[in-house]
Structures are given as C-alpha cells and as structure tokens.
Amino acid sequence: MTQLFHLQGWFERNTEGLGTVYFAIIDEGLLTRESDTPSGVAFPPRIMNPDTFSISRKATFWPWGETQEAAAAVADLEIYNYDGAYDFLLNADLRDAPAVFKIVPAGMLGGATTVADGLVVATVLIDDITSPSEDVIRVKFKDVLARLDAQLPVRYNPPYVDSNAANKMVPMSFGACRNVQPLLIYAAGIHASGEPVYQIHDMPLANIAQARDKGAILDVNADPPQAVPALNRSGIQLATLPAGKLLVDCSSEGTQAIQAGAVDILGGIGELTTWPVAGSPPTGWSYGGSGTHVRVGTPQYPQDYCAQMTTQAQFIPTLGAVGDYMYVTTPFLQPGSAYRFRFIPDQVLGSVTATPGGFMLRTNLTVDPTGDVSGNWAGPYITAPQAGRSQSFVYRAPNDGNIRTIYVIMVGGGVTNPAWTGTWHKLTCELLGQFEELPLEGITLEAYAEDILFLRAYEDTSLWNPTSLANIDAATGYTFGIHFDEPPNILRDCLLGPLPSYCADIATDASGQLYAFQLKDPYAELPICGFDMTNTQRPIVIEQDNAPFLTTVMGARRNWTLSGPSDFVTDYDLVPADVRARYGRKSQYQVTSSVTPAGTYSHAIGAPIFDSLLDDPDDAQTEIDRVVGFYAPKVYGNGHVFNGKRNFVTFTTLFDDASGQIGNQIIGTVKAPELLLGDIVTLTYAHADGTTMFDGTPIFVSGTELFPFGNKLTITGWY
Numbered sequence: 001m002t003q004l005f006h007l008q009g010w011f012e013r014n015t016e017g018l019g020t021v022y023f024a025i026i027d028e029g030l031l032t033r034e035s036d037t038p039s040g041v042a043f044p045p046r047i048m049n050p051d052t053f054s055i056s057r058k059a060t061f062w063p064w065g066e067t068q069e070a071a072a073a074v075a076d077l078e079i080y081n082y083d084g085a086y087d088f089l090l091n092a093d094l095r096d097a098p099a100v101f102k103i104v105p106a107g108m109l110g111g112a113t114t115v116a117d118g119l120v121v122a123t124v125l126i127d128d129i130t131s132p133s134e135d136v137i138r139v140k141f142k143d144v145l146a147r148l149d150a151q152l153p154v155r156y157n158p159p160y161v162d163s164n165a166a167n168k169m170v171p172m173s174f175g176a177c178r179n180v181q182p183l184l185i186y187a188a189g190i191h192a193s194g195e196p197v198y199q200i201h202d203m204p205l206a207n208i209a210q211a212r213d214k215g216a217i218l219d220v221n222a223d224p225p226q227a228v229p230a231l232n233r234s235g236i237q238l239a240t241l242p243a244g245k246l247l248v249d250c251s252s253e254g255t256q257a258i259q260a261g262a263v264d265i266l267g268g269i270g271e272l273t274t275w276p277v278a279g280s281p282p283t284g285w286s287y288g289g290s291g292t293h294v295r296v297g298t299p300q301y302p303q304d305y306c307a308q309m310t311t312q313a314q315f316i317p318t319l320g321a322v323g324d325y326m327y328v329t330t331p332f333l334q335p336g337s338a339y340r341f342r343f344i345p346d347q348v349l350g351s352v353t354a355t356p357g358g359f360m361l362r363t364n365l366t367v368d369p370t371g372d373v374s375g376n377w378a379g380p381y382i383t384a385p386q387a388g389r390s391q392s393f394v395y396r397a398p399n400d401g402n403i404r405t406i407y408v409i410m411v412g413g414g415v416t417n418p419a420w421t422g423t424w425h426k427l428t429c430e431l432l433g434q435f436e437e438l439p440l441e442g443i444t445l446e447a448y449a450e451d452i453l454f455l456r457a458y459e460d461t462s463l464w465n466p467t468s469l470a471n472i473d474a475a476t477g478y479t480f481g482i483h484f485d486e487p488p489n490i491l492r493d494c495l496l497g498p499l500p501s502y503c504a505d506i507a508t509d510a511s512g513q514l515y516a517f518q519l520k521d522p523y524a525e526l527p528i529c530g531f532d533m534t535n536t537q538r539p540i541v542i543e544q545d546n547a548p549f550l551t552t553v554m555g556a557r558r559n560w561t562l563s564g565p566s567d568f569v570t571d572y573d574l575v576p577a578d579v580r581a582r583y584g585r586k587s588q589y590q591v592t593s594s595v596t597p598a599g600t601y602s603h604a605i606g607a608p609i610f611d612s613l614l615d616d617p618d619d620a621q622t623e624i625d626r627v628v629g630f631y632a633p634k635v636y637g638n639g640h641v642f643n644g645k646r647n648f649v650t651f652t653t654l655f656d657d658a659s660g661q662i663g664n665q666i667i668g669t670v671k672a673p674e675l676l677l678g679d680i681v682t683l684t685y686a687h688a689d690g691t692t693m694f695d696g697t698p699i700f701v702s703g704t705e706l707f708p709f710g711n712k713l714t715i716t717g718w719y
Contacts, residue, residue, distance in 0.1 A: 204234050286327055309408075357381060548603075551609060
C-alpha cells in the first residue's frame with residue numbers, strides 16, 4: 001500500500017518563495033528511522049485509489065491531427081481522511097504548487113538511503129483540492145506545462161502616441177519575418193522634420209532588410225533616404241507617409257544587410273569618361289555593323305569623350321541590315337530581371353526627307369520583340385529634340401535562361417548623302433527592385449526558447465531542457481521566423497508555434513522539465529530497451545495510423561501580412577506578377593515532396609498545404625521529404641522491407657523492483673518513469689499459438705500511462 005506524507009518536514013519553501021508539497025509512495029506500516037526526516041513516524045495507508053491512479057502522456061504531430069502539447073493527464077488522488085488529519089489541505093493555498101511523486105519502498109529505508117533518495121515518478125501541479133465526503137479528500141493535478149498556459153508579458157504603447165497604436169501591444173518579431181506590417185506610432189514623427197515613425201519589434205533588430213510601399217522598395221540611399229532605422233533599430237522612419245500598405249522584412253538575428261541603392265551595374269563603362277585608344281572601341285565595348293565610329297569631345301560636346309556614330313544602313317535584319325552598332329562586350333542582363341537604362345544622345349542629324357533614322361537600344365540584332373528596349377524596331381528612333389536630354393527606358397529580360405547584353409544602334413535612312421549621324425554619352429543601367437529576398441537569418445529553437453521563457457516569461461532555466469532543442473537544431477539545420485502583433489499565449493502560441501514545422505512536440509519528464517522531440521522513423525534509430533513475452537501482458541491493441549492531415553506540399557517563408565491586387569503599384573516592372581502571387585498567399589514558396597506515399601496515404605497527394613514557419617524553401621523541401629518518407633515504401637540498410645503503412649501498438653509491461661526497471665537485459669533496461677515520449681524501444685510478441693506478430697520490431701514511443709502504485713506501465717508505440 002501507499003501513503004501520502006504531509007507533516008513534519010514534508011513541506012519546504014524554495015528560493016522563489018513557492019511551497020513544494022511532496023507525495024511519497026511507501027509500503028504499509030512504514031516507520032521512518034530516527035535519522036530520517038520526518039523521524040520515527042508511522043504512516044498508515046491513506047491513498048484510496050492506488051490501482052487506478054495514473055499519469056499519462058501522449059504525443060501529437062501534424063500528420064496525426066491538429067498539433068497540441070503532449071500534456072500529462074493525471075488522475076485524481078483520493079486520500080482517506082477519516083480522522084481529519086488532512087483537513088489542512090482544504091484551506092491551504094496550494095493551487096499551482098508543484099507536487100512530486102516518489103516511489104519509496106519500505107525496504108529501501110533499511111539501508112543507507114533515505115526518503116529523499118526515492119525514485120521520482122512524476123512532477124505535476126496541484127490544480128484543486130476538494131472533499132466529496134467528510135472522509136475523503138480529492139486532489140486534482142495538472143501538467144507543469146499548464147503554468148505556461150498564460151499570456152506572455154508584453155509591452156504596451158502609452159496613450160499619447162498615434163491613436164492607431166495607443167494602448168496597443170508593441171509588436172514582436174523573432175527570427176526572419178517577411179511582410180510584417182509595422183505599427184504607426186507617430187504619424188507626424190518625433191523629430192523636427194516630422195517624418196512618420198513605425199514600430200516593428202520591442203527590442204533592437206539585427207537586420208531591417210527592406211521596407212516597401214505598395215510593393216515598391218523604399219530607397220535607403222535616396223536624398224533624403226526614403227526609410228531609415230528608428231527607435232534604436234526597433235522600427236523605421238519614413239521620409240513621407242506611405243501611399244499604400246507598408247511592409248517590412250526584418251530579423252532579430254544576424255547582421256544588417258547593406259541595401260544597394262540605384263547603382264550603375266555597368267560599372268561606369270557606358271559613361272565614356274575614359275577612352276584609352278581613339279581608334280579602338282571604348283573600354284568594355286565592341287563595334288559592329290556598317291558605319292564609322294569617332295571619339296569626339298570638348299569643347300563642342302559636354303564631356304571629354306563622346307561616341308559619334310555615322311551610317312546610312314537601315315535596321316532590316318531580315319535583309320541583313322542591322323545599322324551601325326556598339327555593344328557591351330560581356331553579357332550582363334540576367335534572365336527575368338528588370339532594368340532601367342538611361343541614355344543621353346547629344347546630337348542626332350539626318351535627312352528629314354529620307355527614311356527616318358536615329359538611335360535605338362536593343363538586346364539583340366533581330367526583330368524579336370523581347371530584345372526591344374527603346375521602342376519598336378521599325379521606329380520611331382531616338383532623335384534628341386533637345387541636345388543632352390536624358391532618355392529613360394525600363395526593360396525586363398525574358399526569363400529564358402539567356403544572359404543578354406545591350407546594343408546602341410545607329411539607324412540610317414538608307415541614303416548615302418546625307419547619312420545619319422548621332423553622338424551620345426552616359427549610358428547607365430540600374431537593376432530595379434527585384435524582390436529577391438535579401439539575406440535574413442532565422443532563429444533556432446534553442447535561442448527562441450531562451451528568449452521567450454527566460455528573457456520574457458521570467459522562468460528559471462531549469463524549467464526546460466535546452467539540449468533537446470539544440471539536438472533538433474543540429475539534426476535539421478533549420479531556422480524560422482515568427483511575428484506577434486497581439487499578446488500571445490506562452491504555451492500555445494509561442495512554444496507550440498514553430499514546433500510543427502519540425503514535426504516536433506513538447507512534453508515534460510518525471511522531474512517536470514520541459515523537453516522537445518521530433519517524430520522519427522523507428523527503424524532508423526537505436527532502441528534503448530526491449531520488451532518481449534516475459535514482461536508484456538496480454539492482450540495488445542493495434543490501430544492503423546490514418547495520418548488524416550498528411551500532405552505532400554509544404555509552404556515556407558511565411559507572409560505575416562497578405563497583399564491583394566489593390567495593395568501593389570500598377571508598374572509590373574517594379575512589382576512583377578510572380579511577386580504579387582507570392583505575397584498574396586500565406587507562404588511565399590510551396591514545395592512538393594519528391595517522395596510518393598504508400599497507397600494507404602494517397603489522400604496526401606493534393607491535400608491542403610501545410611504552411612510552416614521555416615524561412616528557407618530548401619529546408620521545407622527537406623522536411624516534407626522526411627515526413628512523407630515515413631509513410632512511403634522503402635528498403636532499409638539491414639534488408640528490412642517496409643510497405644509504407646504505419647500502425648500504433650499499445651501494450652502493458654509490469655515492474656516490481658525498487659527502481660521501477662522495465663525492459664529486458666538483451667537490449668537494455670530503463671526506469672519506468674524515465675521512459676520518454678520520442679524514445680525508441682523494441683517489441684517481440686506472438687499469438688497464443690506461437691505465431692509471430694512482432695519480432696524485435698522497433699517502435700517510436702508516442703504515449704505512456706504510468707500506474708506508479710500498481711507497478712505497471714502502458715506504452716503506445718508507432719511503427
């Protein structure tokens with residue numbers, strides 16, 4: 001039988017001032033030693049439901065259903081209170097106080113050990129204490145995780161900021177966060193110039209990569225800059241109020257990405273400010289076509305060197321006529337990218353009666369319209385009605401895999417006299433905003449848990465096991481991002497937010513410490529102990545894993561604010577169609593598993609997408625392949641052939657020694673309370689007639705129910 005200790009030293013106060021009540025399980029008629037604490041005390045049996053009292057835990061992963069914490073379900077403890085010895089519990093302020101269960105056999109105290117050395121069975125919290133009758137006290141318990149089922153302490157804006165933000169939570173961004181809508185706190189700014197100021201995070205950010213107004217990137221190198229960091233790098237300040245939806249890419253990790261402004265990707269060779277040899281092409285250029293090229297300069301022209309081109313050849317490629325041209329020798333225009341060319345023709349002269357001529361900019365020497373930069377290949381051409389006026393053209397290179405160059409073509413009128421002559425200088429090429437996401441560093445599970453639990457929830461570091469998180473980080477290499485603009489729940493929103501992206505869950509061990517674990521293929525892991533007919537009760541139960549939420553498509557790079565058609569500028573060169581599509585859905589990228597699941601799970605093909613918090617699409621590809629691979633046929637390295645169908649098996653094992661050891665000696669043993677969700681064990685089992693059902697089959701422990709007073713453990717395994 002068992003006993004509940006409650007007096008004479010069995011109450012202590014820890015360093016935080018919280019009371020801890022110990023419930024120890026001992027044999028009937030125990031008399032403690034004089035040297036023990038409490039000393040020389042007899043404890044008659046008190047627990048009325050020793051056979052039904054249990055602590056059960058169950059893991060849940062996203063393919064199995066909606067993810068939730070693997071919380072411990074603890075049965076009520078009924079205490080025999082015929083003499084009123086435990087009346088004090090009814091009035092004691094013990095809600096949320098830790099309750100530690102220990103196995104303390106009477107024989108254990110006959111040696112050198114003490115009650116304090118007893119095996120910890122479980123650490124839970126007291127939820128409620130009632131008395132359904134005067135002779136019975138019932139104690140209800142809950143998992144230690146329940147203490148985290150509370151709002152995370154957050155900062156709020158004061159009432160004197162912009163009405164949009166007054167008394168609202170300061171937003172929080174952890175890791176790589178994309179398309180975050182910052183919170184306007186000062187519409188008129190906080191400086192004399194009166195620029196608007198926005199909040200992004202409640203602490204300084206490591207990287208504010210991009211700010212966009214209606215999808216158009218704000219230029220940090222403009223004069224004045226269109227966006228600059230503010231609020232000690234926890235926000236941004238704009239030069240003017242945005243025209244539409246303002247969105248930001250940022251990260252709490254890494255270093256600041258240097259944002260390039262409007263730069264000339266030609267490196268200045270199109271400005272012609274140097275020209276080493278007059279009879280040769282300018283640096284970086286080559287000649288072609290029919291005509292002459294002359295280096296001319298001051299005082300007639302605006303700078304030392306300009307290019308003068310003269311030709312009578314027309315641009316009729318089908319007839320072999322391509323005018324006279326200069327081109328950048330090394331192709332540089334990347335497929336799918338958009339550019340803005342600026343070009344200054346100083347003078348263009350020709351016959352107004354003959355076929356018109358002038359300058360033309362192209363990326364090929366055919367009539368293919370994808371090479372057109374400055375206008376239709378058949379004209380009109382650039383004639384510079386005002387000398388020295390800059391011409392500007394936007395061009396998007398076809399996404400055909402070809403790297404192109406730029407041709408400056410002089411087109412003649414087809415007559416010898418007078419020929420068309422043009423002079424130009426200062427050709428520049430600006431790479432427009434491509435919405436190619438700048439490097440952002442995500443956050444790891446270990447770093448994130450410390451930020452949430454230690455720095456913000458003010459929990460002691462002993463509450464969680466950082467090694468379990470670090471192991472997942474090391475095994476996967478994944479990072480993620482998560483953003484909050486409303487007060488989050490510590491457990492449901494903060495801790496459980498990123499775990500499904502790793503196909504992981506959290507639980508507590510016997511000491512009440514939180515740990516994380518991933519779903520893993522049991523055939524690919526090493527077991528820690530084994531069960532067979534000598535330590536397994538009949539009957540066992542087998543259920544099919546239907547994986548109702550399994551899908552073959554995973555999303556990555558979460559958009560924390562979605563954009564619709566009206567949220568973008570009308571210029572498709574600034575915001576291409578593919579970018580509009582990516583920013584209009586929950587995940588910017590969608591990857592499909594390269595693994596085909598077994599026929600039992602054909603419903604996963606075409607099933608709704610699983611939107612992860614992973615920032616790198618390559619990580620999402622690795623993860624969806626890993627998860628779908630659990631449900632796919634395969635042949636393992638040891639020759640085991642698996643058809644892809646997964647099942648759950650539930651069986652019960654008994655233990656009777658003082659340490660609660662379970663398992664057989666062939667593989668190893670483990671203490672019953674220390675068998676964790678996520679551990680791998682083996683099962684050898686046969687029908688009553690000897691027909692083999694399990695032959696050392698490895699199983700992933702997905703559930704446990706420990707009966708500490710009944711000396712048995714029920715295990716649910718996934719295989």
